[in-house]
Amino acid sequence: MHAAILRYIDHVARMGSxxxxxxxxxxxxxxxxxxxxxxxxDLGTPLFERIGNGVRPTAAGEHVIRHARETLARWQSTCLxxxxxxxxxxxxxxxxxxxxxxxxxxxxxxTETSRQHPHISYRIIDADPNEHAEEMRAGRPDVxxxxxDRRYRGYQVKARIRMRLGAVMRPDHPLAKxxxxxxxxxxxxxxxxxxxxxxxxxxxxxxxxxxxxxFKALVVTNSLAMTKExxxxxxxxxxxxxxxxxxxxxxxxLVHVPLAEPDLSASxxxxxxxxxxxxxxxxxALGANLVAEFASLEExxxxxxxxx
Numbered sequence: 001m002h003a004a005i006l007r008y009i010d011h012v013a014r015m016g017s018x019x020x021x022x023x024x025x026x027x028x029x030x031x032x033x034x035x036x037x038x039x040x041x042d043l044g045t046p047l048f049e050r051i052g053n054g055v056r057p058t059a060a061g062e063h064v065i066r067h068a069r070e071t072l073a074r075w076q077s078t079c080l081x082x083x084x085x086x087x088x089x090x091x092x093x094x095x096x097x098x099x100x101x102x103x104x105x106x107x108x109x110x111t112e113t114s115r116q117h118p119h120i121s122y123r124i125i126d127a128d129p130n131e132h133a134e135e136m137r138a139g140r141p142d143v144x145x146x147x148x149d150r151r152y153r154g155y156q157v158k159a160r161i162r163m164r165l166g167a168v169m170r171p172d173h174p175l176a177k178x179x180x181x182x183x184x185x186x187x188x189x190x191x192x193x194x195x196x197x198x199x200x201x202x203x204x205x206x207x208x209x210x211x212x213x214x215f216k217a218l219v220v221t222n223s224l225a226m227t228k229e230x231x232x233x234x235x236x237x238x239x240x241x242x243x244x245x246x247x248x249x250x251x252x253x254l255v256h257v258p259l260a261e262p263d264l265s266a267s268x269x270x271x272x273x274x275x276x277x278x279x280x281x282x283x284x285a286l287g288a289n290l291v292a293e294f295a296s297l298e299e300x301x302x303x304x305x306x307x308x
Contacts, residue, residue: 003075005039006068008032009047013065014138016054039064069139070276077280089117091282095124096132096141098269099194099224100244105145105297109289116289120282139274142283143290148270155272158287159294161243162268163301164258168231168238168245175237176255183261187213190236195222207261241267246300256304 011021012032022029040046047061057065076091097106102124110122127135135141136152148157167181175181175189183204193215208214219230224244231238231254239259248254271290277283 003072005035006072008035009039009065009068010072012036012048012055013057013061014140016056018055019053073276077277081279081281088119089281089285090119091280092121092123093143093282093286094141095122095143095145095286096127096135097124097145098132098147099126100240101145101269102126103224103228103244104246105243105290105293109286109293112289112292113286117282117285120285122286136272142274142277142280143286144272145269145290146272148268148272152272154275156275156278157270158273158278159271159291160268161270161294161298161301163241163243165239165241165267166256166258168240168254168256169236170231170234171252171255173234173237173255175257178257180260181257183207183259184211184213186237186239186259187211187215189216190218191215192219192221192227192230192236192238193217194224194227195220241269242301242304243269243297246297246304249304250300 007025008021011024012018015021015024018032018036019029022032025032036047043060043064045060046058047064048055049058095106106124110124113120125131125135125141132144132146136144136146136149136155139154144152144155146152148160167175167186169176173189175185178185184207187208204215218236219226221227221230227238228245228248230236232248240256242249242256245254245256249256271287271294273283273287278287
């Protein structure tokens with residue numbers, strides 16, 4: 001199949017709409033629709049079911065979408081490898097990450113990779129759990145920095161850090177000297193929450209059913225930067241791994257007290273790279289620097305919590 005129809009099929013499947021796909025591709029909707037109708041006629045079966053203002057793939061469409069994406073990926077890989085033969089690496093790396101790595105880990109890795117290979121560009125998505133689950137299921141990211149999930153079978157874990165979820169607060173907070181805390185103990189004080197505290201939900205619900213406690217959220221935000229500033233200002237406790245707070249913890253500006261609940265006592269954040277794209281020169285370059293940053297971060301975390 002021609003490269004244009006491969007791109008049309010891929011975009012229509014991603015966006016669920018011929019009109020939106022055409023807009024993203026900067027072509028007329030009629031051109032995209034005409035090419036899809038022609039391909040459906042050639043194959044003798046519909047590839048998309050028209051529903052309301054959008055479309056969804058048929059069973060045959062799913063096969064064609066998979067073929068289109070695999071073919072486009074192989075062609076991109078070939079082009080990038082040819083470019084890399086001269087030592088001049090081009091290409092875009094798509095990254096999905098939870099918020100904390102954006103504070104420290106991702107900027108350092110991107111800065112070093114950009115210094116080494118100035119023609120690589122980066123599309124970095126700070127995704128909530130629902131968004132990154134959908135991104136990973138669709139296999140869109142080349143690289144991801146997420147809590148490790150065995151369902152992401154198309155990705156290989158290249159590095160991992162084991163760390164404890166804890167309460168982050170100022171050193172003058174009444175709970176700052178504790179070696180461990182329960183959620184019920186934390187609930188006696190104001191908290192600062194990200195608006196989707198998904199990792200806490202089930203555990204907090206189960207514990208609060210027995211203890212009768214309830215979080216008093218003084219600030220709820222979808223911004224990690226706002227959360228961090230609120231904790232700095234003494235407005236409340238936040239619940240995070242140390243990952244996004246390493247520099248503040250090292251400087252003594254904030255304190256991280258691990259949570260005692262068994263379900264929250266250990267988490268693994270991993271560097272995941274798409275199995276079919278790990279040989280892409282741009283992906284390989286960023287991946288190598290992320291592995292180095294994971295090792296550096298693990299060393300810093302070991303100094304903060306030698307017992308972990």
